Amino acid sequence: xxxxxxxxxxxxxxxxxxxxxxxxxxxxxxxxxSLQPLETFLLQMDxxxxxxxxxxxxxxxxxxxxxxxxxxxxxxxxxxxxRFIGFASVDPHKKNASEELDYTIKELGLKGLKLDPGLQxxxxxxxxxxxxxxxxxxxxxxxxxxxTGLSWESNTMIKYSIPLLIEDVAHDFPKLNIVIAHFGxxxxxDSVALAxxxxxxxxxxxxxxxxxxxxxxxxxxxxxxxxxAIERSLRTKILFGSNYPRIEIRKMxxxxxxxxxxxxxxxxxxKENAQRLLNI
Amino acid sequence: xxxxxxxxxxxxxxxxxAINVTPQVKKIVEGSSIKNGLVNIISLHTSxxxxxxxxxxxxxxxxxxxxxxxxxxxxxxxxxxxxxxxxRLGINAHTHLKSILTGMNTFFxxxxxxxxxxxxxxxxxxxxxxxxxxxxxxxxxxx
Numbered sequence: 105x106x107x108x109x110x111x112x113x114x115x116x117x118x119x120x121x122x123x124x125x126x127x128x129x130x131x132x133x134x135x136x137x138s139l140q141p142l143e144t145f146l147l148q149m150d151x152x153x154x155x156x157x158x159x160x161x162x163x164x165x166x167x168x169x170x171x172x173x174x175x176x177x178x179x180x181x182x183x184x185x186x187r188f189i190g191f192a193s194v195d196p197h198k199k200n201a202s203e204e205l206d207y208t209i210k211e212l213g214l215k216g217l218k219l220d221p222g223l224q225x226x227x228x229x230x231x232x233x234x235x236x237x238x239x240x241x242x243x244x245x246x247x248x249x250x251x252t253g254l255s256w257e258s259n260t261m262i263k264y265s266i267p268l269l270i271e272d273v274a275h276d277f278p279k280l281n282i283v284i285a286h287f288g289x290x291x292x293x294d295s296v297a298l299a300x301x302x303x304x305x306x307x308x309x310x311x312x313x314x315x316x317x318x319x320x321x322x323x324x325x326x327x328x329x330x331x332x333a334i335e336r337s338l339r340t341k342i343l344f345g346s347n348y349p350r351i352e353i354r355k356m357x358x359x360x361x362x363x364x365x366x367x368x369x370x371x372x373x374x375k376e377n378a379q380r381l382l383n384i
Numbered sequence: 385x386x387x388x389x390x391x392x393x394x395x396x397x398x399x400x401x402a403i404n405v406t407p408q409v410k411k412i413v414e415g416s417s418i419k420n421g422l423v424n425i426i427s428l429h430t431s432x433x434x435x436x437x438x439x440x441x442x443x444x445x446x447x448x449x450x451x452x453x454x455x456x457x458x459x460x461x462x463x464x465x466x467x468x469x470x471x472r473l474g475i476n477a478h479t480h481l482k483s484i485l486t487g488m489n490t491f492f493x494x495x496x497x498x499x500x501x502x503x504x505x506x507x508x509x510x511x512x513x514x515x516x517x518x519x520x521x522x523x524x525x526x527x
Contacts, residue, residue, distance in 0.1 A: 116517075133471065134468070134471035135470070135471040135472070136467075136470040136471050137470055137471075137472065140516060140517050141517050143395055143517075144395065144516055144517050147395070147397050147398075147514075147515035148515055150397075150515075151398060151399055151514070151515055256466070256471055256472075257471075312473060313466070313473075314465075314473075315464050315465075315473075315475075316458070316464050316475045317475065318458065319464075349472075350471065350472040350473075351472060351473070351475075352513075354399065355475065
């Protein structure tokens, strides 16, 4: 099984030795939980039955003066453990963002791109800031995961993260695989509409904003949309993501498994859809 | 009176786990140079516990079995909401309540440099929300 949405922001061996990064984790990403050894991350994966996890950094140098985990540290973790799949992040406000992306994929071996329009303060359909990055990502044939919907970080505006802003991108870059993170909550129907319409739009399950994970995932996938939408129409478009460490991986796995989806559908969500996107 | 404090870190490996920490506590007591006094064993967490019982795997299973019956994982708990200080939702009410029920500490007397503990008594660190890196204090007091 693959977890498509994790942040290595509590890994003590790296964050504990980098004061600026720790400040970014605490003050910008707003994560207050205690740092944990890398072993805890791996054991959390084991407890959830997860074989591989995608690691997502965020480069918000221009807007926040920090990177919430650097591409180089992601590479370091991936080199230490083959269970990690590293994604890059680049700052859309930097003139060399496209070149940096090209370098991180070709030279550092990262496998995808993470963007967070809220923290990075850009509209996903900004032709000047974002399109050159998508052009490179499309050429490199890597998936792009974009934060959408509500975010917990203070001073981040939801206006940048409305899922429908991604329609232009999906339309203008038909060969670019785009993952709408967090189900785009609360714009779940909008996210579903995009995933239904565009072959290159996917959605991850890393959504937990109210109640327990089981209650919330059930609410989203049985009341905001019918569960049959997943089973019948979107089974090839949904990726399991936990958003660890904002939530324990096993609790999100249990929440998705409790929906009563068929085994074939769960295999797609937990493994095969991610394998296809990551070409593994 | 002398007071010595040592922090012990353990990596739990499962969501729930009973870890026998008696050997570590005995070692700290015997290395403390305190001959007569008291040893306190105190967890530094609110979703884990400290308990003493007979060191048997069947009892370890029973502890979690009965705690799950008394305080089910899924319940209508208020502690299921966003916590700004953590940047995440608190959703582990049952683990906190189990910690309250078991308690977070225990103590034993020390005589002639050794902990006075019976052959069946075992000190357990009880994990209710693992896997996590956990810490407990061993405080030795005496002469």
